[in-house]
Amino acid sequence: MTEKILLVDTDPGVDDCAALMMLMSQVPKVKIVGITCAAGNVGLRDVTINTVRIVKLFDMLNEIPIFGGCSEPMVLLPKTKDAAFYHGRDGLGDAHDVFPERSESLLDHVQAEHGVDAILRLSKEYAGRLQLICLGALTNIAMAAKIDTDVPKRIKSVHILGGTIKGYGNATPCGEYNFYTDPEAAYTVFRMFPQHCKTEVVPYETTVAHGIRPDLLNKLMSVDSKRAQFFKAIFAAAKVYEDRKIDKGVSPGYCLCDAYVTAIVLNENAVTKSKSAKVAVEISGLLSRGSFIIDHKNKGSPFLSSEDVTIIEELDDAICEDLITKAFTEKR
Template structure:
């Protein structure tokens, strides 16, 4: 108090309580997993990335690498920045721009705008975070392929690659550095089909059809040197989310819910048409399923280890995942067996979905 003759000395109070100690130890705790997400956002990629980021700091996302797929590479990078920004993690998760074309550029292109929108994110550029080329300033200068190689060395024996787009970046990283597979803990892929029920051609799934050569390079290059898991398109359609339940989650007034609710509008209408036609019984957010089994391996109810390969020719079968169910053998198959996920626990998957939008 002025004029009282008393002086006040600031005192720093140090809390040595067990609770304080627990917080400090938690902050220093090493993450359970180190994930690199290779993706092509995409509406389903959007939710899958949000699901993984929600588990931070328990799960460390060391990088998001972008690949041409659902839209062109520049838009893919913008979309990735928007997703990380809505999760308020731009200062924690570096984003890298990768390959703009598949390994082998074939005539024609796949137009997925009917589902994802022309911008890959539902054509709602004004929903926050707004779509703007200025977002590219948040993208690192280093190419995604080089980043994959560098980070595999930094986190040797710990890094898991979560591949939810075409496999171009991962394939070329392996060509540049053949020892890459041996430094990884595991690779987890959303792609291919088990029963030949494709979503692009009668028997081919989108990611593998977009770059079949890359898919074959990754499967053959990794199978005998690194654990590989594949979750195929049909497994996602076998485990739909109940519409009323998921709609209820999206009603929350939060940045993530408001963002994804708008992004998901067009895909949702298409999926409701499938439900009305009896083609489906719920919503399918494809990429989120492989994220769930990486975050919680106990989500897997049934899987098998088999040799397989990707068909690179044929008028109707290019890009198809060919599985050696009866051990017939072929020089075109993988040298090692790959874990093929066939059934997941929907209730555990739903728990992760709910946590993402909590």
């Protein structure tokens, strides 16, 4: 089987952690050629330290290069918010003392090369083979494509967590957090990539509908391993928030949003229902900035992507659960 060549763009975030754990548990079946970080759930310094902690958890700091990327969105507006209320002030539940412990010295493991430059270089080195897994704001990806407009032509596929299908937002009434964090970047990516490479989006409602069963995740977090102990510690605060949603019937399980993007890359059979449409992201509007616009009825607009994007609507829960289970239990 052909090896998957992956570059992950991320902003950890406890759900980013779950996604990275899923990926690293599949090495060497997949090759992770780099992880680029961008401000998103929390600031760039924190998400970069968090990424190093997660890679260190899997003892892969010598195998997977980590790059610091953009520290703010393409257009920084007043009162831009982060997601510290959910992920903790540091992005990983403020669980500083669980192994691998949080330390500023972890930044020594970050490459000197900027994340955008790394995307440019790796897109050439692995031209036609590189798959982008986009778990946060799309700032790094958009900036790379703006610097070199041939980047999308060299990418095999792009897999994005973001947007909504029906406008049920988690950042604004109709806006999903990743796209709301940098609407201009998301708009740019959809204008530049779909005409050249496969582009998939896992919207927020899809991730909510396929929450991880509480009994399964609680069982996995009780496993006697460093991986389980780490995730249990960083997820503790977010778990309280998720438990309230489950108790109210808002969600059937724990919503580890980024994990589902990883799942569809690792196993294409995880997708059981999808649709294709031209899309865009709203970059203005008092209430609609950052909203994912889907041309459901093919009305057309010059502001939409020139080619269709695949929108993931339903997933195979058994496949997703198997992959998340391996993230906690499988040894290389």
